[in-house]
Amino acid sequence: MQQGTIGIQSPRGEPTVISIVRKVSLLLLVVMMSLSLHAQWRALGPEGGDARSLVYDPRNPDRILLGTSAGEVFLSENSGRSWRPWVHLGERDNFVLDHIVFDPTDSQTVYVAAWSIEEADGDLFRTRDGGRSWERVPGMRGKSLRAFVVSPDGRTLTAGAIDGVYRSTDMGETWARITPEDHPALRNFESLAVDPHDNDLIYAGTWHLPWKTTDGGRNWHIIKEGMISDSDVFSIIISHRNSRVVFDSACSGIYRSENQGELFHKIMGIPNSARRTRVLMQDPVNADVIYAGTTEGLYKSVDGGHTFQIITPPNFILNDVLVDPRNPKHVLLATDRGGVYVSEDAGRSFHTANAGFAHRQVGGFVSDHGTLYVSVVNDKEFGGVFASRDGGENWTQMNAGLNQRDVYALERASSGELVAATSHGILRFDSASQQWENISTIVEERPGAAGRPYRNAKGKLVTPPPAPPVLTRYEIPSRANALDVDGKSWLAATTEGLLRSTDGGRSWKPGITPGEINFVAVARRGEHAAAATSKCLFVSDDDGVTWQPLPVPDYVTLISGVAITDDGSLWLTTREGAVRYRGNAWEHLLEGLPSRNLRAIRAQGPNIVITERNSNVVYLSRDNGEHFVPSEPAGYFIALAALDGDQLFAATNYNGMLVAPQTRTESMRQPK
Numbered sequence: 304m305q306q307g308t309i310g311i312q313s314p315r316g317e318p319t320v321i322s323i324v325r326k327v328s329l330l331l332l333v334v335m336m337s338l339s340l341h342a343q344w345r346a347l348g349p350e351g352g353d354a355r356s357l358v359y360d361p362r363n364p365d366r367i368l369l370g371t372s373a374g375e376v377f378l379s380e381n382s383g384r385s386w387r388p389w390v391h392l393g394e395r396d397n398f399v400l401d402h403i404v405f406d407p408t409d410s411q412t413v414y415v416a417a418w419s420i421e422e423a424d425g426d427l428f429r430t431r432d433g434g435r436s437w438e439r440v441p442g443m444r445g446k447s448l449r450a451f452v453v454s455p456d457g458r459t460l461t462a463g464a465i466d467g468v469y470r471s472t473d474m475g476e477t478w479a480r481i482t483p484e485d486h487p488a489l490r491n492f493e494s495l496a497v498d499p500h501d502n503d504l505i506y507a508g509t510w511h512l513p514w515k516t517t518d519g520g521r522n523w524h525i526i527k528e529g530m531i532s533d534s535d536v537f538s539i540i541i542s543h544r545n546s547r548v549v550f551d552s553a554c555s556g557i558y559r560s561e562n563q564g565e566l567f568h569k570i571m572g573i574p575n576s577a578r579r580t581r582v583l584m585q586d587p588v589n590a591d592v593i594y595a596g597t598t599e600g601l602y603k604s605v606d607g608g609h610t611f612q613i614i615t616p617p618n619f620i621l622n623d624v625l626v627d628p629r630n631p632k633h634v635l636l637a638t639d640r641g642g643v644y645v646s647e648d649a650g651r652s653f654h655t656a657n658a659g660f661a662h663r664q665v666g667g668f669v670s671d672h673g674t675l676y677v678s679v680v681n682d683k684e685f686g687g688v689f690a691s692r693d694g695g696e697n698w699t700q701m702n703a704g705l706n707q708r709d710v711y712a713l714e715r716a717s718s719g720e721l722v723a724a725t726s727h728g729i730l731r732f733d734s735a736s737q738q739w740e741n742i743s744t745i746v747e748e749r750p751g752a753a754g755r756p757y758r759n760a761k762g763k764l765v766t767p768p769p770a771p772p773v774l775t776r777y778e779i780p781s782r783a784n785a786l787d788v789d790g791k792s793w794l795a796a797t798t799e800g801l802l803r804s805t806d807g808g809r810s811w812k813p814g815i816t817p818g819e820i821n822f823v824a825v826a827r828r829g830e831h832a833a834a835a836t837s838k839c840l841f842v843s844d845d846d847g848v849t850w851q852p853l854p855v856p857d858y859v860t861l862i863s864g865v866a867i868t869d870d871g872s873l874w875l876t877t878r879e880g881a882v883r884y885r886g887n888a889w890e891h892l893l894e895g896l897p898s899r900n901l902r903a904i905r906a907q908g909p910n911i912v913i914t915e916r917n918s919n920v921v922y923l924s925r926d927n928g929e930h931f932v933p934s935e936p937a938g939y940f941i942a943l944a945a946l947d948g949d950q951l952f953a954a955t956n957y958n959g960m961l962v963a964p965q966t967r968t969e970s971m972r973q974p975k
Contacts (some may be wrong), residue, residue: 448463503519
């Protein structure tokens, strides 16, 4: 049996970029990271998660591309019934792919506009050979691209970026900025629409109202009449029946114009709580049918957008809608957390269509002789904990009682119970009720008040004994990051400090490391234990009863993981690589391991597994760390890995679980 835990990624920031417009030579970038290139690893799921965009091949609508928020593009060749990884764009996993566009004249050419969730940049990617090779389109390097449109003839490209609108009339070879530089309002572009009959008529939505040009960008004017001020415009569509009819969706609702945006009318029927409409989509056959994807469900109009009715549960958060041009009853949805949903009856009913698609950020996992338990974060009611008893072929959600908590660590106690470290306390899974129960009770003991001396009847001064200790009970209010529950006592690393339980988690004692908070890792081997914050390390030789600080080397600036191996050595993974404490001295370990940015470490018997930040390789030692052997590249960035027997499991940053077959882990044994 082996467990694992993963820290959470840093929050996403809004990028702002600026770059010059010039013609540069094409830089061919090989970014294919499909699992088909690394057959040694197999994707397991759990399926679902965040889906950002959907687009069908105009020459073959059965062929659909799906974009994610981590640079991944998935491909379906059967109308969305199943998916497979197609390409990973970018060197890391921080690109959001909201706009994937086929060249209308040549479906071998595909453009993907990207913006970064962490840094002030983005890119425009292009393939001209159906995805076999990719390049970054010159002139768009470093631009945070939030909107992208290709003209019907395939020659004119229009891109909306944080710093302006850009246009190419030669299929992306050269670009010109068509908005004024440093204009106080013509910036932060989120949406675009180009009149299909007039490439010079462009509508552009910003984070503050929409704009319009009728002369290809030489002159712009704001089109806000009838619209609530300060409306972020997420989506703009032009009716294919009458190009004078324009719809804008915004944070303040949906608007309809019948005179090319000069006057808008707010559409009634969508409640204020759901008015953040992220996407509008018109039925390609029936112009009266319009879908509106909001943050609280999918709405549908059958009267040309005059009225809308909700047709999905309100907990659906919509990012995109796709309607099959051959069969408009076939509708696909890209959602946050729930992945892809499909309807075969024009939206009267929906079911999931996530076979082969996994975009989950794993918090922790437990592998126990054929049964795999996986926890995920950021997926709320669609997430929690999943179990598979058939090697990842099928998954069962087990989140009753979690109440939408994120689960950052998942462990199995020596008693066999599953225990979860969550965004709000510690929970245990009760197999009888099939629910998670909160076991986050803190018990603090304070000395009773001292008795006041008095004189008895004989005049003798008597000092009474102190009052009994006062016990204070309350629930852990904080986030738990890591657990060790495989021993007589349990240890929990939380943002409020290090906690210890001696009754199987029924109560926890705080304050065992006075003054220290924000613990990120904990490990134990017998009576020896270690716990770390990102900067400090504490050790115990009496099963966690007492703790002492152990200074780490001066060059260590960030601790990410801790482990104690069979030979009694103490290991840390850090920003500066791996360090080991044995014989009362620290060693900086470089041979066979990366020198920087290690992410996590797990030790089981003589086996040690280490992962690196932004890497698709796992490092395995079977001799207490004397030698390490790298795995084959896994095809995805790996956050955490662990062994169960000879099976090597890996949790990816955003794509669920992977497994390497026994033949591969056997070949990773150390040389004699």
